[in-house]
Amino acid sequence: MVDIAHQAAINPASAKDVAKSRALVPLIALDTGQWRALAQRAIEPNGYYLPAWELAVSATARGRTDAAALAAFDAPRLIGLMPVISLWRAWKIPLPALVSAHPYGTLCSPLIDRDAPIEAATRLFQQAREAGAHALVLNDVALDGAAMNALNQVLSRDGLKPRILSSYIRASLDARQDGETLLRDALGAKKLKELRRQRHRLEEHGPVVFEVARSPDEIGPALENFLQLEASGWKGKRGTALIQHAGDATFIRRAVPTLAETAQCEIVTLHAGTNPIAAGIVLRHQDRAFFFKLGIDERFARYSPGVQLTLDLTRHLCADPAIASADSTASADHPMINPIWRGRFAIGDVLIPLRRHDPVVALVHAALTGLNAAHETARRVVRRLRK
Structure with a gap:
């Protein structure tokens, strides 16, 4: 493989593309043994990002194939993993941002090594920047979970503030x-x-x-x-x-x-x-x-x-x-599970800026706010028609 520094001297644009391709790798290119080991050490469980589940989703599931990965390494160990797709692929918004790849199952909290949570979060953000992203959009993450807490610590250290786009309360079981x-x-x-x-x-x-x-x-x-x-x-x-x-x-x-x-x-x-x-x-x-x-x-x-x-x-x-616990992975106010499983935790969509004072982040936020408003209007219309 051509060295990036040498290629930059010949063709700066091409070298930039090479750097981006290294920052984002196909999920199928990850070593599954490393992935399984990270899952065992993850600071917060997420059954939908276990390799056997997410690889099956990305290989065959309707509308969810070919996800990429932000992967953080403390060589040779994998210490962080965040499956992602582009903002364009997610919602046809032509802005440089990455969105958590949605598995079957409504939880996208990334896998972060409990032995190195700050380093893992730092490197995941750096990988996203190297991939050309100005922001990350994390859908359906546990807002008070250990993974989001690690991400928030790094953001606070770097003078960055996440924005909660939407949230709801979900039922859980204290087993x-x-x-x-x-x-x-x-x-x-x-x-x-x-x-x-x-x-x-x-x-x-x-x-x-x-x-x-x-x-x-x-x-x-x-x-x-x-x-x-x-x-x-x-x-x-x-x-x-x-x-x-x-x-x-x-x-x-x-x-x-x-x-x-x-x-x-x-x-x-x-x-x-x-x-x-x-x-x-x-x-x-x-x-x-x-x-x-x-x-x-x-x-x-x-x-x-x-x-x-x-x-x-x-x-x-x-x-x-x-x-010790069970996640219902149900929608808000679910009529069957909510009366039985009385535990509750917050799930939300979060916009994470990757650079300070970046006008692109404001554009991403405005686009997503408009998209959410349009979806809510459509849902209200559908509910009326069903009545």
Whole structure:
């Protein structure tokens, strides 16, 4: 490879392009062993940036392929990783900024080495600058999480201030509590009695059994049950079920068994007799679980199968000493999960300037503010039409 300094003397523009190409690398070019080791040392868990998951997303998932990476090294160790795409690719905005590459799953907190958080954050920002970016846009990050805290420390040191573009509060589970006590405190005796009554009615269709598939042999059939349940409900009617799109189906069939090999994914299923009536995919990273998706058989809707499954999942996670908390990865005010999982944390989109007094950052902020306003107007119109 031609040395950058030598190439600069011959062709400055070309050398700049070479420097940019070194700053941003394809995700598939990263050493997966280094990536897995970083995930084990990450200051904050993020199951959606585990290599088996994110590589499957970037290789095949609809609209999410070919992400690049900002990668921070303390040679030879990987100490920071932030999957990204350009602002143009994200929203067709022609400004020099990078946006967190959105995995399937609403969490984009970067992986930062707990043994070197400040150095990792510093080098990630430097890589972004070398890639030509004037700003970073981090979508769906835990605003008070350890990863964002490390980024904020470096920004404060450098006299830079992030801007929160939007935020909401998301449900989580404190799995260190006794499951039965937690459910009684969350739902109350009257609601639990009604749910037990529904479960007894459900038993008329056969024994109600909660199953957890963990091994690669178990998880394949469980995944197919989940995909069929998801497609049979409202997601299938809207055309958003995973199995309805070849790339999405390929991604999930690749990611789930691979993660199961390292005990980082399980599928929970509720059966009524021979019928699977509800199923969910759960990722595991360090001491945190991530409730990815839920599918139900709507023929059994009167028995609240999604709630019944979530009650059993809550007991399951609370009984597991390896799990301290669980992220619902749900939207704000989710009607099913919020009454059950009463923990809360803030999720938001953050604009990070990479240079002081940079007018480009103001342009990026204005463009994103206008885009958010347009999206909110569109959502209000859609809600009215549905009514």
